[in-house]
Amino acid sequence: MLRNILLPTILAILAYGFWISPDFKEISAGVAIFLFGMLALQKGFATFTGGVLEKILRNSTDKMWKSLSFGFAAATLMQSSSLVSVITISFLSSGLIGLVEGVGIIFGANVGTTTGAWLIAGFGLKVKISAYAMPMLVFGVVLVFQKTKYLKGIGYIFAGLGFLFLGIHYMKEGFETFQNQISLTDYAMEGLYGILVFALIGILATIIMQSSHATLILVITALSVDQVSYANALALVIGANVGTTITAIMGSLTSNTNGKRLALSDVLFKVAAGIVFILLMNPIMELVNSIASMIGLEETDYTLKLAIFHTIFNVSGVILMVPLINPLVRLVSNMIPERVMPTAAPMFLNGSALELPDTSIEAVRKESIHLYDNAFSIIAHGLSLHRHDILSGNDLGIIIESNQEVIDIDIDEQYNINIKYLYSEIIGYISKAIMVMTPEQNEELFVLRAACRDIVEAIKDTKHLHKNMSQYINSDNEYIRAEYNKIRVFLGSVLRQISEMQYNENHPSVLSLDTIKLEMKENDTTNNGQLEVLIRSSQITPLMATSLMNDSAYVYDVTKNLVQMAEALFATGDITTKKAERSIMLNEDDVDEIMDIKEAIKSLG
Amino acid sequence: MKTKKLIKKAQQLIHIGNNEHYDQTVSLKEVLKALKEKKVLLKEKLEQEQDKKKIKSINRKLEVISSQRKKGLNLIKKLKKLMVTAD
Numbered sequence: 001m002l003r004n005i006l007l008p009t010i011l012a013i014l015a016y017g018f019w020i021s022p023d024f025k026e027i028s029a030g031v032a033i034f035l036f037g038m039l040a041l042q043k044g045f046a047t048f049t050g051g052v053l054e055k056i057l058r059n060s061t062d063k064m065w066k067s068l069s070f071g072f073a074a075a076t077l078m079q080s081s082s083l084v085s086v087i088t089i090s091f092l093s094s095g096l097i098g099l100v101e102g103v104g105i106i107f108g109a110n111v112g113t114t115t116g117a118w119l120i121a122g123f124g125l126k127v128k129i130s131a132y133a134m135p136m137l138v139f140g141v142v143l144v145f146q147k148t149k150y151l152k153g154i155g156y157i158f159a160g161l162g163f164l165f166l167g168i169h170y171m172k173e174g175f176e177t178f179q180n181q182i183s184l185t186d187y188a189m190e191g192l193y194g195i196l197v198f199a200l201i202g203i204l205a206t207i208i209m210q211s212s213h214a215t216l217i218l219v220i221t222a223l224s225v226d227q228v229s230y231a232n233a234l235a236l237v238i239g240a241n242v243g244t245t246i247t248a249i250m251g252s253l254t255s256n257t258n259g260k261r262l263a264l265s266d267v268l269f270k271v272a273a274g275i276v277f278i279l280l281m282n283p284i285m286e287l288v289n290s291i292a293s294m295i296g297l298e299e300t301d302y303t304l305k306l307a308i309f310h311t312i313f314n315v316s317g318v319i320l321m322v323p324l325i326n327p328l329v330r331l332v333s334n335m336i337p338e339r340v341m342p343t344a345a346p347m348f349l350n351g352s353a354l355e356l357p358d359t360s361i362e363a364v365r366k367e368s369i370h371l372y373d374n375a376f377s378i379i380a381h382g383l384s385l386h387r388h389d390i391l392s393g394n395d396l397g398i399i400i401e402s403n404q405e406v407i408d409i410d411i412d413e414q415y416n417i418n419i420k421y422l423y424s425e426i427i428g429y430i431s432k433a434i435m436v437m438t439p440e441q442n443e444e445l446f447v448l449r450a451a452c453r454d455i456v457e458a459i460k461d462t463k464h465l466h467k468n469m470s471q472y473i474n475s476d477n478e479y480i481r482a483e484y485n486k487i488r489v490f491l492g493s494v495l496r497q498i499s500e501m502q503y504n505e506n507h508p509s510v511l512s513l514d515t516i517k518l519e520m521k522e523n524d525t526t527n528n529g530q531l532e533v534l535i536r537s538s539q540i541t542p543l544m545a546t547s548l549m550n551d552s553a554y555v556y557d558v559t560k561n562l563v564q565m566a567e568a569l570f571a572t573g574d575i576t577t578k579k580a581e582r583s584i585m586l587n588e589d590d591v592d593e594i595m596d597i598k599e600a601i602k603s604l605g
Numbered sequence: 606m607k608t609k610k611l612i613k614k615a616q617q618l619i620h621i622g623n624n625e626h627y628d629q630t631v632s633l634k635e636v637l638k639a640l641k642e643k644k645v646l647l648k649e650k651l652e653q654e655q656d657k658k659k660i661k662s663i664n665r666k667l668e669v670i671s672s673q674r675k676k677g678l679n680l681i682k683k684l685k686k687l688m689v690t691a692d
Binding site: 509511512514515518519522576577579580581583584585586590593594598 | 629635636637639640662665668672674676680
């Protein structure tokens with residue numbers, strides 16, 4: 001209920017905000033573009049998973065000193081620790097690096113960013129990488145349209161970076177009104193209270209200006225005209241350092257758990273370093289003064305003193321925190337636990353039954369049926385059929401004609417939740433159980449294992465089938481719609497026949513499944529001439545015909561796998577009876593023979 | 606020598622011994638018997654059925670059963686031959 005009203009409420013609030021404030025609209029658009037940039041960046045880096053980039057990154061970050069150096073070099077080149085942070089979050093989200101390596105890069109970037117303070121203080125130089133945003137966007141989009149996978153990946157990375165900068169640009173524009181209202185003299189105060197207030201102003205100013213370097217320039221200007229005291233200016237620098245984490249926090253919004261953990265590590269690191277420096281403000285000021293006099297700086301050369309402070313702040317913060325990286329990683333992992341997907345767990349695989357061959361075979365059989373039950377829903381929904389419709393005795397043709405609604409299902413996700421873990425547990429159990437069995441019992445387990453594989457294969461083929469089926473069952477072309485509905489009726493009836501075998505007390509023998517094999521041959525549109533008729537009479541397009549041909553092959557495979565599975569799982573009686581039944585089941589040649597006889601009778605009649 | 610052979614034949618006839626082929630034959634015969642019963646029932650059903658769709662479905666089942674029975678009978682023949690040559 002709450003979930004249903006949450007999204008419309010958020011959209012309504014945003015719409016109202018856009019209506020009353022153009023600045024709010026600009027800031028929100030900036031955030032949206034920034035997040036879109038993050039998505040593009042992650043998609044771009046995901047292209048390189050398992051490739052050269054992953055190898056380079058692994059080799060460049062496999063030791064802590066390498067991670068730190070990597071972060072330092074990257075931030076020095078890019079002149080933005082925030083940008084390094086968001087790129088690192090993208091690496092993490094794409095699985096290119098681990099969390100410990102990510103934290104190392106971010107720590108290194110914090111040291112690398114101090115070079116910016118020296119450039120500003122020493123040469124008044126400000127490297128503006130954002131100047132490359134527009135070209136990056138253009139090159140990125142051009143590359144995205146290329147066919148090569150890696151060029152496309154590079155395109156997404158460029159476009160992502162371009163959008164990040166564009167987003168930041170819009171946020172800055174939107175915040176400009178607030179920026180002009182910042183007058184540092186209004187808050188001038190002495191002592192610890194003053195330091196805390198200015199640290200807070202530093203955080204806010206950096207969030208507003210989206211750049212710690214911009215805050216640094218503001219502080220230097222304020223210092224030169226005596227708007228703030230030296231101590232308060234240092235507090236502003238500490239605040240700016242904490243405020244700069246906002247970019248990483250925003251970047252982590254679209255990332256996975258590890259990306260969020262990395263952003264939290266960045267915040268914790270900077271807040272902890274900030275608190276330590278605020279508490280030790282006086283001794284540190286003395287240290288800065290003595291270093292300044294050692295290198296021959298004048299007493300009032302506050303700009304270079306700020307650069308010294310900024311460097312001490314970040315370097316000592318990193319020196320203090322590096323030995324604590326592993327506890328920090330543990331802490332953030334506990335604070336942001338991995339979202340555990342509720343996966344289907346085994347119900348019958350009892351470890352103590354492993355010593356009793358017949359009991360363990362029965363356990364595997366029951367668990368395999370459990371696996372099939374889970375698969376049943378996935379396959380049914382993949383065909384846009386409801387479980388209750390299949391299990392009912394109603395005519396499937398009528399049910400399908402009256403309901404063309406496509407069931408929205410992510411088969412990959414459902415497979416991961418309901419099948420993958422269960423399947424692996426069954427396979428693991430079988431490999432243990434096999435140790436104490438006779439060859440005949442082993443054969444029974446192999447049959448069950450093959451049945452589980454058939455279930456998984458049936459799901460995978462349903463996934464392929466689902467793509468075109470979702471499109472064509474609502475098509476304006478009645479002929480293609482009818483063909484896909486025929487497929488739904490057929491596969492629905494296969495599931496129904498298997499259910500009858502599974503649930504009815506006096507269920508039919510597995511031999512009755514051979515009827516499905518014959519029906520499958522009769523209904524094969526590709527071979528029974530129906531497809532030719534449809535194409536020749538232009539009732540369906542060649543594109544539809546190729547889809548239908550491919551999907552007929554999937555239908556054939558799904559059916560074959562389901563029948564094989566049912567033969568193994570629902571056969572009753574002792575091993576010799578099962579063996580006898582299996583020996584007279586119809587194979588492909590037998591079914592072809594029946595078809596030939598039917599054809600011969602037809603041609604005679 | 607003749608007596609020994611005779612005893613072996615007699616054992617098989619009165620179902621003594623643990624012959625794999627023999628067990629398989631017995632199981633097959635049971636399965637085929639069940640199929641024959643099913644066939645009779647389906648034929649009765651077919652005579653009363655009016656619905657074209659259902660007639661088609663019953664005919665399909667009958668064709669399958671005939672083919673399975675044919676396969677089973679051939680297998681029994683082969684097994685019997687194997688049992689005789691093993692003697």
